Amino acid sequence: MLIPRVRTYVPGLDEVLYGGIPDRSVILISGGPGTGKSIFGKQFLYNGLARGEGGVFVTLEEHPVTVRRSFRHFNWDIAKFEKEGRFLIVDAFTAGIGSTSQREKYVVKDVDNVHELVDVLRQAIKDVNAKRVTIDSVSTLYLTKPSIARSTIMLLKRVIAGLGTTALFISQVPVGERSFGGPGVEHAVDGIIRMDLDEVDGKLYRSIIVWKMRDTKISMVRHPMDITDNGVIVYWDRYLKLTAASVSIQPLPKEMVDEMRRAVEETENATRETKATAQEAEEE
Numbered sequence: 001m002l003i004p005r006v007r008t009y010v011p012g013l014d015e016v017l018y019g020g021i022p023d024r025s026v027i028l029i030s031g032g033p034g035t036g037k038s039i040f041g042k043q044f045l046y047n048g049l050a051r052g053e054g055g056v057f058v059t060l061e062e063h064p065v066t067v068r069r070s071f072r073h074f075n076w077d078i079a080k081f082e083k084e085g086r087f088l089i090v091d092a093f094t095a096g097i098g099s100t101s102q103r104e105k106y107v108v109k110d111v112d113n114v115h116e117l118v119d120v121l122r123q124a125i126k127d128v129n130a131k132r133v134t135i136d137s138v139s140t141l142y143l144t145k146p147s148i149a150r151s152t153i154m155l156l157k158r159v160i161a162g163l164g165t166t167a168l169f170i171s172q173v174p175v176g177e178r179s180f181g182g183p184g185v186e187h188a189v190d191g192i193i194r195m196d197l198d199e200v201d202g203k204l205y206r207s208i209i210v211w212k213m214r215d216t217k218i219s220m221v222r223h224p225m226d227i228t229d230n231g232v233i234v235y236w237d238r239y240l241k242l243t244a245a246s247v248s249i250q251p252l253p254k255e256m257v258d259e260m261r262r263a264v265e266e267t268e269n270a271t272r273e274t275k276a277t278a279q280e281a282e283e284e
């Protein structure tokens with residue numbers, strides 16, 4: 001059955017997901033430091049903005065000023081979308097302290113109060129009619145209180161799915177650990193994508209693996225990936241064989257590649273049809 005999907009438009013990732021993320025899903029993006037989670041979260045939002053969708057970025061780890069700079073670093077011009085009222089940043093970092101933060105309109109004063117965050121986020125999603133949300137990072141919300149991790153995720157998930165939005169929750173895990181963010185969180189989310197950086201023989205290798213994604217088939221292998229001046233690229237037609245002492249990159253079987261390519265084409269056609277129907281309905 002063809003289900004509605006949100007294409008990430010991150011090169012190679014929609015193939016790995018057999019078309020994209022099922023819509024209204026909450027996806028955990030887990031990984032150690034420097035693996036590309038924040039870049040991926042920004043790219044996902046920008047790709048939606050560039051195609052006419054609204055988006056919200058919730059920052060808990062970086063000052064809004066550096067968030068905007070980081071978008072600019074990849075030539076993702078969010079300033080024009082902010083002016084048009086299609087994109088906004090929820091500042092859950094500064095608590096309103098400092099002169100530059102005075103300019104922020106969506107500020108969470110107390111990040112320990114998840115209800116305040118949910119209220120600000122709900123308003124933000126409505127104000128820009130957001131279809132995509134990135135929260136960077138959810139780990140900050142329960143780092144010192146693991147017992148509230150699951151309830152925090154469930155509360156956010158209810159708001160996000162209820163408003164018809166698809167979200168990436170960035171989750172930080174320690175270097176070298178293959179966990180995702182704790183048992184309560186891992187089972188509560190609809191999907192888990194893991195980004196990794198491994199040192200083998202004095203060299204670092206980037207890779208990505210989709211661990212779970214409800215309601216869709218997924219590629220069951222680890223794919224090599226890169227970060228470039230244009231953001232993340234996933235080499236979807238190859239897999240990375242990694243042992244403690246060796247690395248090799250192998251091509252995927254042709255039938256698998258063909259099936260993944262077809263799934264993306266079908267999703268693209270379905271997305272185009274849905275947009276055309278919505279536009280016709282608007283014009284009537």
Ligand SMILES: Nc1ncnc2c1ncn2[C@@H]1O[C@H](COP(=O)(O)OP(=O)(O)OP(=O)(O)O)[C@@H](O)[C@H]1O
Pocket residue numbers: 031032033034035036037038039040172227228229230
């Ligand atoms: N233009 C670029 N070309 C190649 N690599 C880049 C470029 N810009 C940034 N990077 C790489 O991206 C990495 C940072 O990615 P990102 O901030 O998304 O990591 P992260 O997984 O969110 O890390 P953390 O959890 O520590 O915040 C940097 O370590 C840097 O090596």
